[in-house]
Amino acid sequence: DIQMTQSPSTLSASVGDTVTITCRASQNINLFLAWYQQKPGKAPKVLIYRASTLVSGVPSRFSGSGSATEFTLTISSVQPDDFATYHCQEYSTYQHIFGQGTRLEIK
Amino acid sequence: DVQLVESGGGLVKPGGSLRLSCVASGFTFSSYTMNWVRQTPGKGLQWVSSISTSGTYTYYADSLKGRFTISRDNAKNSLYLQINDVRAEDTAIYFCARDRDSYDSTPDCFDVWGQGTVVTVSS
Numbered sequence: 001d002i003q004m005t006q007s008p009s010t011l012s013a014s015v016g017d018t019v020t021i022t023c024r025a026s027q028n029i030n031l032f033l034a035w036y037q038q039k040p041g042k043a044p045k046v047l048i049y050r051a052s053t054l055v056s057g058v059p060s061r062f063s064g065s066g067s068a069t070e071f072t073l074t075i076s077s078v079q080p081d082d083f084a085t086y087h088c089q090e091y092s093t094y095q096h097i098f099g100q101g102t103r104l105e106i107k
Numbered sequence: 108d109v110q111l112v113e114s115g116g117g118l119v120k121p122g123g124s125l126r127l128s129c130v131a132s133g134f135t136f137s138s139y140t141m142n143w144v145r146q147t148p149g150k151g152l153q154w155v156s157s158i159s160t161s162g163t164y165t166y167y168a169d170s171l172k173g174r175f176t177i178s179r180d181n182a183k184n185s186l187y188l189q190i191n192d193v194r195a196e197d198t199a200i201y202f203c204a205r206d207r208d209s210y211d212s213t214p215d216c217f218d219v220w221g222q223g224t225v226v227t228v229s230s
Binding site (some may be wrong): 001032034042043044045046049066083087089091092094095096097098099100101 | 120144151152153166204214216217218222223
C-alpha cells in the first residue's frame with residue numbers, strides 16, 4: 001500500500017512569510033497529488049491538483065510542485081486567511097491515501 | 108449552487124448498523140463518480156469508498172472492506188453508505204465528496220464536499 005508522509009505536522013509563521021509543506025509518497029504516484037485546505041468545522045477545499053495545477057479561484061500565492069514521490073506546497077506571503085490545516089492526497093489508485101495534515105498556525 | 112448535504116449520522120451502539128445519505132444539487136449527479144471520506148481527530152482524513160457514475164463499480168479502502176457498502180440512486184440524486192457491525196473506531200465525521208472531473212473512470216481528487224455528518228459509536 002502507498003503511504004503518504006506529510007511534514008511538518010505543525011508550522012508556525014507570521015503574515016508575509018513564505019512557507020513550504022512537504023508530502024512524500026512511498027512509491028511513484030506520477031503527478032496524482034492534490035492539496036487541500038481545511039478550516040475548523042469545515043470540509044476540506046481543494047487548492048491544487050495534478051501536483052501543480054491551481055484550482056480556479058485559488059490565490060496565486062499557493063503553488064505546488066514535485067512528481068513521482070516528492071511534492072511540495074508553497075504559500076508565498078502568508079495571509080491571515082491562510083492559517084488552517086493542509087492535507088495532501090494521492091489519487092494514483094482507488095485507495096486515495098491522505099497525508100497526516102499540517103497545521104499552519106500564527107507565530 | 109453546487110451542493111452536497113449529508114444526513115443519517117448519530118449515536119449508534121457497537122455492533123449496530125446505520126445508513127448515511129448524501130443528496131446532491133446544482134450539478135448533473137449521474138455524471139460524477141462519488142465518494143465517502145471520514146475524518147477522526149486521531150487519524151485525519153481517510154478515504155472510505157467510491158462509486159462509479161452508474162453504480163457498476165465500487166471501491167473500498169482495504170482496511171474497511173466487508174462492513175461498508177456504497178450505493179447511489181441517480182434518479183434521486185442521492186449517495187448512500189451502509190455501515191454494519193459498527194465499531195468504536197468508526198466514530199468520525201463522514202463527508203461525501205464529488206470527483207473533480209465528470210465521466211472520468213480513473214481515480215481523481217475531490218472538488219465538492221458536503222458539510223459532513225457525525226457518527227458516534229458508543230454503548
